[in-house]
Amino acid sequence: MNFKEAIKIADHIYWIGMYLENDPFQCHPYLIENGDASVLVDPGSMLEFDAVVEKINALCAMSKIKYIILHHQDPDLAASVPAMEKLIDREDLRIITHSRMVPLIKHYLIRSEYYEIDRYAHRLQADGLDLQFITTPYCHSPGAFVTYERKTKTLFSGDIFGGIGESWDFYAEDDYFERARQFHAEYMPSRDIFNYALKKIEVLDMTLIAPQHGSIIKKPQISPLIEQMKALECGLYLEDGYRNELLVSLSESQSHTLYLKEGVYWDYDRRKLFWHDSEIVLKPKERIVLTLLTSKVNHTVSSIEIFNHLYEDQPNRDFSSDAITSLIKRIRQKIPQDTIKSCYGVGYILETK
Ligand SMILES: [Fe+2]
Ligand SMILES: [Fe+2]
Secondary structure, three states, rough: OOOOOOOEEEEEEEEEEOOOOOOOOOOOOOOOOOOHHHEEEEOOOOOOHHHHHHHOOOOOOOHHHHEEEEEOOOHHHHHHHHHHHHHOOOOOOEEOOOOOOHEEEEEEOOOOOEEEEHHHHOEEEEEEEEEEEEEEOOOOOOOOOEEEOOOOOEEEEEOOOOOOOOOOOOOOOOOOOHHHHHHHHHHHHOOHHHHHHHHHOOOOOOOOEOOOOOOOHHHHHHHHHHHHHHHHHHHHHHHHHHHHHHHHHHHHHOOOEEHHHHHHEEEEOOOEEEEOOOEEOOOOOHHHHHHHHHOOOEEEEEHHHHHHOOOOOOOOOOOOHHHHHHHHHHHHHHHHOOOOEOOOOOEEOOOOO
């Protein structure tokens, strides 16, 4: 295979990239040759600009390009657009992207107007083209999408199905998942969000997937690859520190629970303290104080505030800091060490961090 030339991958569809030596991150632009309304897909950065232009010129004049698809805002696919625009030199050149990408993409100093897919029912049926755009939000960009070329059943998948590695195969082998694994683990935000995107993709009748990185995937590999991808743990869940914090905050937001430490948590709805499934019995005053402190997590609460809260029905009662000190001492015996910290002369703080 001669990578110095454009490589036809489907009827009227060409790979027009270049092989970047010693770069595990190969970037692939494509051309849909379509007469006066040809389409450039993720044209790349200035690293590849000369090679890409040379390959386009071997297929058609630059002025034949009417559309440039940018599947998201990253420089490895979009940085060369201003230079491409100058060579294309067409007033009716349109940048096809999602409206959520435009505020970022415009910083490349792109001059052309945008064809925002979400304003056009995620479809382009014009000039003999039939392109369907499928949004894949947060994989890995908020406005990310993929493009399904309906005539050849080719999916231009942007970063999804990308692979990285020491060596590079133009067409994916059966072990491609191993090359795709690291890239997706690092770039896709989480398994559930990634699975949402995969579910929208897998219903398409695809003969070929042309990703922006890695290898082109032929039909026999598509379904097995998607199945393996579905089971992949990725993004925020990969690092233990993030994973645990995320699970805690998820559970707090879903169950109105505040995790303290060592399996101890406060149930806001029932105003009760638990260690795993067992309730830690609190006396009435202890419960009142914990209700107050858990409503002001990580903020200092003064002894006077605690006192007033405890005895709000007895406004004439004299403040006693000793009473608060001994009450806090009793509560501390029931919760993990250092959960309630003293701020000398100020009050107390219930810390979860
Ligand atoms: Fe990207
Ligand atoms: Fe990319």
